[in-house]
Amino acid sequence: MTITQLHYVLAVAEYQNFTKAAQKVFVTQPxxxxxxxxxxxxxxxxIFDRSKKPIxxxxxxxxxxxxxxxxxxxxxxxxxxxxxxxxFIGGEFKLGIIPTIMPTLLPMFLSNFTKAYPKVKLKIEELxxxxxxxxxxxxxxxxxxxxxxxxxxxxxxxxxxYEPFVAYIPPNHRLAQSKELKVEDLDIDDILLLEDxxxxxxxxxxxxxxxxxxxxxxxxxxSGSFETLVKLSNExxxxxxxxxxxxxxxxxxxxxxxxxxxxxxxxxxxSLIFNKSELKMQIINxxxxxxxxxxxxxxxxxxxxxxxxxxxxx
Amino acid sequence: MTITQLHYVLAVAEYQNFTKAAQKVFVTQPxxxxxxxxxxxxxxxxIFDRSKKPIxxxxxxxxxxxxxxxxxxxxxxxxxxxxxxxxFIGGEFKLGIIPTIMPTLLPMFLSNFTKAYPKVKLKIEELxxxxxxxxxxxxxxxxxxxxxxxxxxxxxxxxxxYEPFVAYIPPNHRLAQSKELKVEDLDIDDILLLEDxxxxxxxxxxxxxxxxxxxxxxxxxxSGSFETLVKLSNExxxxxxxxxxxxxxxxxxxxxxxxxxxxxxxxxxxSLIFNKSELKMQIINxxxxxxxxxxxxxxxxxxxxxxxxxxxxx
DNA sequence: AAAGTTTAATAGAGTAAATCAATAGTTACT
DNA sequence: AGTAACTATTGATTTACTCTATTAAACTTT
Numbered sequence: 001m002t003i004t005q006l007h008y009v010l011a012v013a014e015y016q017n018f019t020k021a022a023q024k025v026f027v028t029q030p031x032x033x034x035x036x037x038x039x040x041x042x043x044x045x046x047i048f049d050r051s052k053k054p055i056x057x058x059x060x061x062x063x064x065x066x067x068x069x070x071x072x073x074x075x076x077x078x079x080x081x082x083x084x085x086x087x088f089i090g091g092e093f094k095l096g097i098i099p100t101i102m103p104t105l106l107p108m109f110l111s112n113f114t115k116a117y118p119k120v121k122l123k124i125e126e127l128x129x130x131x132x133x134x135x136x137x138x139x140x141x142x143x144x145x146x147x148x149x150x151x152x153x154x155x156x157x158x159x160x161x162y163e164p165f166v167a168y169i170p171p172n173h174r175l176a177q178s179k180e181l182k183v184e185d186l187d188i189d190d191i192l193l194l195e196d197x198x199x200x201x202x203x204x205x206x207x208x209x210x211x212x213x214x215x216x217x218x219x220x221x222x223s224g225s226f227e228t229l230v231k232l233s234n235e236x237x238x239x240x241x242x243x244x245x246x247x248x249x250x251x252x253x254x255x256x257x258x259x260x261x262x263x264x265x266x267x268x269x270x271s272l273i274f275n276k277s278e279l280k281m282q283i284i285n286x287x288x289x290x291x292x293x294x295x296x297x298x299x300x301x302x303x304x305x306x307x308x309x310x311x312x313x314x
Numbered sequence: 315m316t317i318t319q320l321h322y323v324l325a326v327a328e329y330q331n332f333t334k335a336a337q338k339v340f341v342t343q344p345x346x347x348x349x350x351x352x353x354x355x356x357x358x359x360x361i362f363d364r365s366k367k368p369i370x371x372x373x374x375x376x377x378x379x380x381x382x383x384x385x386x387x388x389x390x391x392x393x394x395x396x397x398x399x400x401x402f403i404g405g406e407f408k409l410g411i412i413p414t415i416m417p418t419l420l421p422m423f424l425s426n427f428t429k430a431y432p433k434v435k436l437k438i439e440e441l442x443x444x445x446x447x448x449x450x451x452x453x454x455x456x457x458x459x460x461x462x463x464x465x466x467x468x469x470x471x472x473x474x475x476y477e478p479f480v481a482y483i484p485p486n487h488r489l490a491q492s493k494e495l496k497v498e499d500l501d502i503d504d505i506l507l508l509e510d511x512x513x514x515x516x517x518x519x520x521x522x523x524x525x526x527x528x529x530x531x532x533x534x535x536x537s538g539s540f541e542t543l544v545k546l547s548n549e550x551x552x553x554x555x556x557x558x559x560x561x562x563x564x565x566x567x568x569x570x571x572x573x574x575x576x577x578x579x580x581x582x583x584x585s586l587i588f589n590k591s592e593l594k595m596q597i598i599n600x601x602x603x604x605x606x607x608x609x610x611x612x613x614x615x616x617x618x619x620x621x622x623x624x625x626x627x628x
Numbered sequence: 629a630a631a632g633t634t635t636a637a638t639a640g641a642g643t644a645a646a647t648c649a650a651t652a653g654t655t656a657c658t
Numbered sequence: 659a660g661t662a663a664c665t666a667t668t669g670a671t672t673t674a675c676t677c678t679a680t681t682a683a684a685c686t687t688t
Contacts, residue, residue, distance in 0.1 A: 001317060004316075004675095018635070019635060027675095030677075032636095034675085037637085044396065045399065053685075055636090064395055067391055067395060071388045074388060077381055078315065081378055082374060331664080332664075333665080341646090344648070345648070347667090348647085349647095364665075364666095367663095
């Protein structure tokens with residue numbers, strides 16, 4: 001058994017197709033066939049059920065693939081250990097970011113980061129929370145930035161910052177006159193929410209639930225961007241909630257419609273998330289440092305008493 | 315990087331000598347030298363410091379060895395998965411047992427076990443608790459039987475049975491007349507103890523400590539066998555404590571000196587211990603079944619209220 | 629149903645690698 | 659300086675890996 005053979009098994013398991021898998025691991029299809037046969041011979045067990053189309057894993061095969069993932073990950077980490085020792089910061093790094101964080105956070109740290117660590121080839125992908133969890137688990141992402149906690153046993157979270165929510169309330173709304181809002185004032189039926197891989201939405205829903213027991217409320221609408229929400233809100237369709245960093249982009253004429261909360265200020269916890277196997281830890285560390293550094297200037301609420309709605313699920 | 319190379323690294327790290335390591339992995343010394351050089355080239359780092367005699371690991375080398383152990387263990391587990399699937403129970407199995415359990419437990423299950431699982435080549439070694447912990451961690455043992463809990467993060471424990479302690483009190487002792495003893499009656503200064511890799515000793519010490527705060531008592535004596543303890547006890551040097559199974563071997567004329575405890579009966583927890591990596595789990599499972607089966611007949615205290623002294627450390 | 633398409637297995641050749649026996653270099657110790 | 663103990667190097671041999679070309683099987687399309 002070699003690590004190479006395990007790589008081959010993983011490729012075939014993923015693509016369910018020898019030819020495609022062969023391309024991905026940069027060998028010809030016969031090589032793949034033979035090496036997998038050799039491994040199956042050595043273990044004296046069938047890993048793949050070739051009678052099925054597309055090809056399928058046998059029961060043992062599934063377990064072997066799980067274990068092979070472990071081994072491949074662990075073996076990748078050896079180069080990692082060496083890199084860390086040498087202080088080498090480089091290589092490909094795949095980072096996932098949820099849509100509601102991407103546009104505000106990315107411009108803040110990206111150019112700084114690439115200047116500081118030019119050898120790191122950052123590949124950034126906009127993904128919803130579910131996709132992030134999946135891709136972190138199967139190794140398609142090295143790290144991600146999302147609202148936390150995710151309560152995933154297999155993942156580790158490192159909070160980067162707490163982003164307060166700010167209420168956007170159109171002039172004729174019942175709450176338009178209150179200078180400082182209380183969380184208790186919110187009515188879930190009255191808030192326009194964003195569909196955002198559930199994480200942002202859930203955050204606010206939980207926030208409301210903690211004060212009003214709403215079981216199965218129907219939401220008026222779920223939009224894809226805050227821009228839309230603000231416009232709908234202006235059409236008197238209700239108020240909405242914006243993460244603080246998004247309010248900075250708002251046109252001046254709408255800035256007056258923003259109402260901040262009294263303490264404890266509701267906020268979302270934004271974290272750097274990565275696999276428990278801690279691959280490429282040295283890059284994750286410098287990424288965290290980069291982001292924390294830049295965010296300190298932008299979010300000045302670090303010391304105020306905030307509540308993170310998702311935290312209450314723990 | 316291949317798994318074979320990692321095996322070689324581990325062998326050299328263990329023996330600190332290429333020649334001896336080569337013998338252990340059944341290749342010639344030049345092969346070992348070359349393969350390790352190749353790996354060092356590939357990683358672009360020195361794993362061994364060859365200027366030292368005997369050869370030493372570099373700082374990175376130590377980390378690499380730790381990781382290599384992981385990988386080798388995890389890769390061994392693949393064959394394990396296959397064996398488990400096939401219901402194959404066999405292969406070499408190295409079991410460590412502490413001295414105070416060995417003579418009583420081993421005869422009870424060994425012949426049964428070897429009959430039931432003839433393909434398992436059991437290699438049993440008598441070891442003290444410290445040696446057991448070390449050898450379980452570095453893979454020189456597959457499992458062990460000792461008094462628990464050990465509170466070792468890296469090891470798993472499965473209690474096999476609770477063996478009550480019985481007091482052996484010579485005729486002229488102050489407690490000789492009491493039919494049923496209470497734990498509170500014990501005086502640590504008055505008990506002859508066995509040096510047994512600390513586990514048995516600690517068990518009793520803790521037991522006493524829970525009732526009398528004794529900080530740094532000097533023990534009169536620490537012997538190597540219960541036989542000696544009983545003889546010393548007969549010489550009026552104090553009472554002693556015996557694990558229940560050992561009292562069965564006592565000569566009839568001494569049986570009268572045995573005093574059992576009132577409930578809760580003090581006892582030692584005897585467990586099957588193995589590495590968290592759960593290698594050879596199928597053998598560990600049948601071993602547990604074998605021992606549990608045979609012990610049910612010997613220890614009939616299963617239902618009485620017992621206290622395990624070591625438990626209190628948790 | 630026959631021809632075409634897709635995909636995996638097999639065969640044979642060439643290349644790369646791992647291993648060995650023999651030997652040369654090193655270091656430590658007397 | 660001489661020796662013992664040990665690792666590195668060399669060159670031959672064997673083994674393993676990968677490739678191209680081809681065959682075989684299964685599934686589609688006509």
